[in-house]
Amino acid sequence: MRAELAEWFEVMFNGSTTTPRRRPRSDRTIRNHIYATLPALNTWASAKDSLREVTRDDVLDVLPNGGTARSEMIQGLRSIFQILHARRLVFTNPAARMRVGTPEIRVPVSLDVPVLRRLLDDPDPVRAACASLLVFHGLRPRQLRGLHLTDIADGRLHIDGLRILLAPHARVALNAYLAYRERQWPRSGNPHLFINRATAGRLIPVTGGWINTVLGIPAQALREDRILDEAHACEGDPAASPSSSVSP
Secondary structure, rough: OOHHHHHHHHHHHOEOOOOOOEEEHHHHHHHHHHHHHHHHHHHHOOOOOOOHOOOOOHHHHHHHOOOOHHHHHHHHHHHHHHHHHHOOOOOOOOOOOOOOOOOOOOOOOOOHHHHHHHHHHHOOOHHHHHEEEEHHHOOOOHHHOOOOOEEOOOOOOEEEEEEEEEOOHHHOOOOOOOHHHHHOOOOOOOOOOOOOOOOOOOOOOHHHHHHHHHHHHHHHHHHHHHHHHHHOOOOOOHOOOOOOOOOO
């Protein structure tokens, strides 16, 4: 089963120039499919030697009842079996012609002001810097992870072609973090702003899981709280949206 999944990963990551041709997929798509299908794959791995042995009933047994989890698992399994079937590594696609269902619609939930204040004023410079960029400037978690040292210059944040004046609190928090980073990893050649023990000696960004662990809450929850706060501030009118996030 591991060899079969390695074949799927190879096609997803590099694409295929042989029939049937496929374009490479993004890292995010591959990761989402893996996470969504892991519960099913782990269940089958304990009783089967190959994905060729998986039947439609086996798929139905492991599928969540509904919502986003069901939708994402079916999509991930379809991707795996479609590629393996095209490569003649499985006989059929047991996930074909299954009702996907409707993903859950998530409604942003506001956070308590004391929670935001604790994050912004936390003595840990990493936590305070991450929180400041999320709270005051509404960065997406992916953008936060991808920031480079050169994206912070002259008191401004340079991102996606924009030059954003840093909020005073964010500027102080970033200066404290940069001083901490220099003390911890003075010889690191990693160009990313946020690094840790695992990435200081490499050139890769930190993971989303690491960011969430540092904050103690999902980074997306902070971004959604700021979006909700801004929506309330402008009474749902995008044209009246303030140019900067409201300080908690």
